[in-house]
Amino acid sequence: MIGGIDIQVPTRAGESSLEVAVRAIRQRWPLAVFENGITGERYDEFRQIPLGNLEELFVYRDGACANLWDEEGAIPSIYNTMIHIIPNDETLSLVIDEKDAAMEALIQAVEWGLREEIFCVRAEKRAA
Amino acid sequence: MSRSSATMLEEIIRQAGEDWLIDTCVPPDAAIPRLQQTLEQLQATAGARLGNLAPEFSEQALLQEYRRNPAGVRAFLQVLGGRRSPEMLLMAWRIIHQGMELKSIELTYRRQATFNATVVLESPDGTEDAPYRSNNIHDFALFRHIGILEIDTNPVFEGFYPLHI
Numbered sequence: 001m002i003g004g005i006d007i008q009v010p011t012r013a014g015e016s017s018l019e020v021a022v023r024a025i026r027q028r029w030p031l032a033v034f035e036n037g038i039t040g041e042r043y044d045e046f047r048q049i050p051l052g053n054l055e056e057l058f059v060y061r062d063g064a065c066a067n068l069w070d071e072e073g074a075i076p077s078i079y080n081t082m083i084h085i086i087p088n089d090e091t092l093s094l095v096i097d098e099k100d101a102a103m104e105a106l107i108q109a110v111e112w113g114l115r116e117e118i119f120c121v122r123a124e125k126r127a128a
Numbered sequence: 129m130s131r132s133s134a135t136m137l138e139e140i141i142r143q144a145g146e147d148w149l150i151d152t153c154v155p156p157d158a159a160i161p162r163l164q165q166t167l168e169q170l171q172a173t174a175g176a177r178l179g180n181l182a183p184e185f186s187e188q189a190l191l192q193e194y195r196r197n198p199a200g201v202r203a204f205l206q207v208l209g210g211r212r213s214p215e216m217l218l219m220a221w222r223i224i225h226q227g228m229e230l231k232s233i234e235l236t237y238r239r240q241a242t243f244n245a246t247v248v249l250e251s252p253d254g255t256e257d258a259p260y261r262s263n264n265i266h267d268f269a270l271f272r273h274i275g276i277l278e279i280d281t282n283p284v285f286e287g288f289y290p291l292h293i
Contacts, residue, residue: 015198123292
């Protein structure tokens with residue numbers, strides 16, 4: 001994404017980081033559609049997203065917004081209807097157009113979701 | 129179950145780094161047949177509940193899902209090895225594979241008396257599954273894998289994730 005505000009979220013969730021972010025965003029945008037940030041392949045449903053094989057993901061508020069982004073690019077009337085996610089080993093980048101209360105709340109939800117101990121604490125399995 | 133499919137399941141488990149599923153089984157050779165039996169029970173339960181919408185629990189289907197969502201399959205394998213009920217395993221798979229959301233969870237427990245769990249899942253378009261119910265105390269372990277979110281100060285259980293084992 002060119003321009004926008006890049007927010008770096010620390011994570012120890014590894015390969016689950018992207019999924020946590022997608023699931024949090026989907027709470028706000030239940031009709032969200034998704035696009036591979038590298039190949040442009042579109043996924044209309046969560047189950048289609050290759051979560052383990054993505055370098056970048058665009059999450060659009062809905063299909064109409066995705067089409068507008070394709071046709072018009074980043075025009076002000078559709079700001080904050082797409083979030084660009086770039087997962088890395090220890091950080092998750094969330095790129096948005098502008099900060100507003102709703103977007104900040106959503107980013108905070110992702111941050112706290114990624115800080116859950118399920119992603120940070122090592123469990124041990126012992127033979128029964 | 130053919131020898132080749134047994135090998136496939138073991139390969140998925142080892143590739144996922146969940147070797148303990150096999151290595152802590154007594155004897156280890158019994159692990160794969162037990163897991164295959166669990167998958168067969170799960171397939172039957174899924175068919176009874178969801179009919180032609182039932183997900184497939186073949187080892188090939190697991191491998192495909194592992195390629196799409198390795199973390200999700202790791203989470204599923206971690207709960208597959210215990211004494212879980214097929215119904216609640218199906219619930220977990222619906223979250224992992226099909227993106228179902230947790231609409232409600234009800235838990236009751238009385239020491240040395242009762243354990244009851246009821247989970248309702250819904251899809252993003254609002255379609256609900258019939259409630260998933262269990263009185264098997266071992267199913268409580270599944271709840272350790274559920275993610276926690278807070279959206280606008282409202283509570284949300286969402287996702288089914290692997291533990292760091």
